[in-house]
Amino acid sequence: MTEAQHESGGTGGDIDLSQFYQIFFEEAGENLDLMEQMLLNLNLETADDEELNGIFRCAHSVKGGAATFGFADVAELTHKMESLLDRLRRHEIQPNSAMVDVLLESADASRSLLARHQAGGEGEAMATGDLVRRISELALGGGGATAAAPKAVAPVAPPEPVAVKPALQPAASGEKAARSLEIRVGPIEHPEQADAIQELFRDIPGLGTVTVVATEEKGVRIFAVETVSSDDELLDLFAFHVAKEHIAIKAAGGGKASEAEDAHYGFFEGAAGAPEVATSYADDPPPGAPLAPLPGFGFFEGSPGAPAAASAAMTGAEAGGASKSPANASHPTGGAQPEAATIRVAINKVDQLINLVGELVITQAMLAQNSRALDPAVYQQLLTGLADLDRNTRDLQESVMSIRMIPMSIVFNRFPRMLRDLASKLGKKVDFVTQGEATELDKGLVEKITDPLTHLVRNSCDHGVEMPEQRIAAGKPETGTITLSASHQGGSIVIEVRDDGRGLSREKILSKARERGMDVSDQMSDSEVWGLIFAPGFSTAEVVTDVSGRGVGMDVVKKNIAALNGTVEIESSLGKGMRVSVRLPLTLAIMDGMSVGVGEEVYILPLSSVVESFQVKPEAVSTVAQGAQLVKVRDEYMPVIELEKVFQVPRFDFEKSCDIMVVVEADGSRVALLVDELLGQQQVVVKNLESNYRKVPNVSGATILGDGKVALILDTGALVRRSRH
């Protein structure tokens, strides 16, 4: 059957399922991700039921949805995976790493097949025949000739000749004599869907014959079928059109009901032995049973008993519309069912909300400023109201900003799989540790930080961690450790990639730099030497692998991070390991600022960088080498930056002079800024200067003051770096 036919055959009626495609793709993606995570965490020796069930459920969900929407290729592959997983969870076979590998690969293949469907079904679909064969082999306990790749559509259940549980219906094994069956479908809302079952018999040679049996019951179809296939196989086929729970197969003439098979799927645990099995989700056993109703695919029923999860999915579909990526979806951890109440919201709606809150903050600041001149006694109520407004605005702004923040675990989650594959490819043993996964980061940043981090982690694995023999020879444990950690420090988020590998070799870097004609000297400090590796094309790798070594990566990493207004630093110890620290400003559109006056102009300093301020006498400032100025603060000497000079502020009133120092800390060091006066502290909305102008050195953005004028926000990091040389 072709895809087009499926798409119309599957709906069978009035519902246009395409509006639900997006939800399906997102949820299938999440299920595949969750499955991958659980597979990676699976302990092969002591795999517990919960874990195996969880993985099974993921495959099952994807299969069910794919079948509903007519994505036969995905349904077939996931069905195979599900069969293998089913045997695993029933302890009929033991998990081994070959199975994990093939399941991981199949999850990848499913993802790419789904992506193809999502993009409209263009191009070649991946051939899944090989994967299917391997899964089948493993399901049989490895080795042994297996059935050739199954026919295009019919997912014949893997033959289970021996290890069939006694609970299985006797007719489903060995001999396949022609049987007469009565198949009852329903009651379902769109019984026409069941009619498509007839097409199956028509299109699949050898399946059998089907005739319709008239029935008075509403929403029900009854078929008389002659077939050699097992009930299991029939149910699998019909699943393309109607959910299994709605199908009851009995031997013709009212023989023994065959729902014992369906015990596979646990839906009928509470109803064992019941003759008619036309149930809907409503009759499912309570959530304690292994297979609680799966949320998200409640499209099959309009039945009143449909669980709340189904209706939540429906409202989600209406509310979210065609959203690209969920700003708010909760990402299920471990094997738990995704329970948290979430709504998928389009990102541009969130951005719009943040903009509006920003404007509100400006207006509120303006009101606060204009009300300063009022007599408090006369305008007491007004002033109280404004104070309340200030608090409410602040709270509103915090809540809204936090909408866009998502935990770093989203970024970290892709690494275990990547490292596993990479380590095994390179023949190294690597442990992966994460810290601070709960640290939150703006969603926009997350997307941009992922590539540079990936590169750094790959570098650590490829160049940092040594081969197991070398490690042992060096007295280190055979398995190397790569640690990824995230934390908030001041107004920045710091992400570190640490490894306990061979570290950077100063000599090698210096000699490579000289080879390339770079101007280096032995007097350079360690951190300057490490900084050399950021030069384009720089690499000391002897062997270029396809992972890294071409010297293309580090300069791109640095550029990407600089584009986020962040910095990268390297620390290394030869033989012990290396640490790369990425520091990113938290892109808050609204931040607390301290306004300072220089001449007639107002500049804003990010409050998070300000350490202290004090009045200074000219004598306290000393010069060094006729250039740089230093000021002593308690027992520390720090460089002085005269903002008047840096920004060439014209001075009109020579009576006024700069006599206030503001100490700021950024990028790990401190600097004292010389200003005329401190004007105040307020919340400022950060406006982008570069969208219409260009990047101005030492300035990170601009803001609009209460009087409508523009003030520049200083980039304290740049100022600090400026003072370094």
Add this chain to the structure above:
Amino acid sequence: MGMMEKMDELATAAPREYLTFRLDQEEYGIDILKVQEIRGYEPPTRVANAPEFIKGVINLRGTIVPIVDMRLKFNCAKAEYSAFTVVIVLNLRNRIVGIVVDSVSDVMELPADSLKAAPDIESAIDSDAVIGLGALADRMLILLDIEKLMSATDMGLVSAAD
């Protein structure tokens, strides 16, 4: 571009509407579709280390917009800031820029055949940015491709990397 090519281009150009403005004694015209609004002049916030003709930035209903004084850029004799000084706010493919001019006149529709090619002469204006010369009664109108002019690197609005 040589004179001949310019003339050919002009001949095929569709009639467009031009907003005319005055810089000192000279009159210029720019495509009206690039004009977003016309405002009075308010002193902008100075931005350090910018060329002299970039006066600074202003707040235009929440967006930060740079202000370029065309009289300084074109080396006019005087550049005063009075109650009559006008800022034309341009929207050039989503880049918003304001230019300071002495005054603004009408919007004229100039048919293509009334335009003449401008001779290549030495001037402060890049000749690529001059579309042609229009003649109206006894006035000469210098028609500018304002987008090309503002995007030129010597304008200092776009960094070299853009």
